[in-house]
Amino acid sequence: MSQSRPRGGTPIASMLVAILLAIVGIVTLNMGISELNAGRFEAALSYLSVTIFAFGFVTFSTLRRRRGYGTPYLTPSKVLSVVRCAKCSFKQIKNFAIGEFVLKAIGNCTQCGNPTLFINEIYAEDIKKH
């Protein structure tokens, strides 16, 4: 298997672009306000539109990075086994253990004593629910 790493930009580079645009936004905001105070509305509008664009871009790129691929898509879950007795009403929910499977006979029932204990269900439940 090839182990060569792809060449690509780093999050630092995108951070630098964002910082640069933030500076551009601040400068043009100042210039826009000065032009507004001087009564030159057309020039002020141009500067302020650049400000909106620059800040919009910075906000957009920051938000995109926050919900990036570092966050897992799968919610952490816990796998549980449901043990039942085929003869009586005994039911027990416990953590799944390696080697268990659905319909596996697991010995004598603690309630009725018959060798009819088996795993009825194995399922995953989101940890948040507990």
Place this chain on the structure above:
Amino acid sequence: MTLFFIFFIFFGQKIQMRMYLLEIDRGLKRLDFIRGQAKDLSLKTIKDIGKPSIDPSPHLNTLMERFVISPVDMDPAGIVSKFDHLIDVSESKFKEDVRRIAPSAEEAQVNNLSNLVEASWALNTIYRIVRHFYLLGRKTSSFFIIFQLQALLPLVMQEAEAYLGAAKAFAEGQPIGDGIGPLVASKLMKDKEKRKVEKDVVVAETMMEERRVIALKAEGPGGNVGKPGDAIRSIIQENPGKVTMVVMVDAAVKFEGENSGEISEGIGAAIGGIGTERFKIEEEATKQKIPVYALIVKESIQEAITPMKKEIMEAAEKVLERVKSLILERSKPGDTVIVAGIGNTIGIGQ
């Protein structure tokens, strides 16, 4: 000011492309991490269960680069049997290779390990394909290659995360969402006499409202899908003129917005894969004029390959009720009905 606008007119797309590349790069690093985790898990499980006398890493690397060459489809006549043969050879060789690097593993464990290595293989393949298009996009500075890759990346990442979840389930032998079909069949087969038919498929007979029901599923509890197409065909041929209907139960991918565990009823052979098994069922059913009914349990692609969720597990009883009412409505007392539980039977016995 004007210069600023001109700059963005000419270089806007370049800047956007650069941002996309950065995003793909982050995704690629995450993919590399995920495939590394799956590979480490495969190695650890092989060492724990298989107790190999030599280092299994080189063999595992070879398995993760394996491929199957599709048959020529210029003349499509007979292509199904060619595909079937290729899959048989590929699966048996793959299983033999896994058995060789895990000599102490039992049959069910070999099946689980095969599934685990397959999940690692899938992750490795996803990584290689994404990296290929990423590097190609950079090399050619093609906005459209980069744009397509960036647009598809969230779906690719979801699938990769799901494969990692699948690898964990396979390593521990837990039932997965795709196992809902075998789970329903196992409930019909419980405490009944079982026999093996065809490759890795078990069959048991039961009575339901004076109808003879033949339930079948892949042989568990190891990770296995069996060859239900061959099994249904041989059961129909064993009972000439007696089988009046086939009911197939399988997991199916839901649309966004639908609830997991919902059941839908339809007509036709409910079975995935490349189509060889479906072909066999359709061919035999058409020849004998047997109706094929499908019951599907809806779930996402992630849920299908990760440990079975409670709502999917709970759907099994509802499916059984639907199977019963379908049989009562569509058959007469004395008829023979086949109920096939389709899917991966990992973590589900019979």
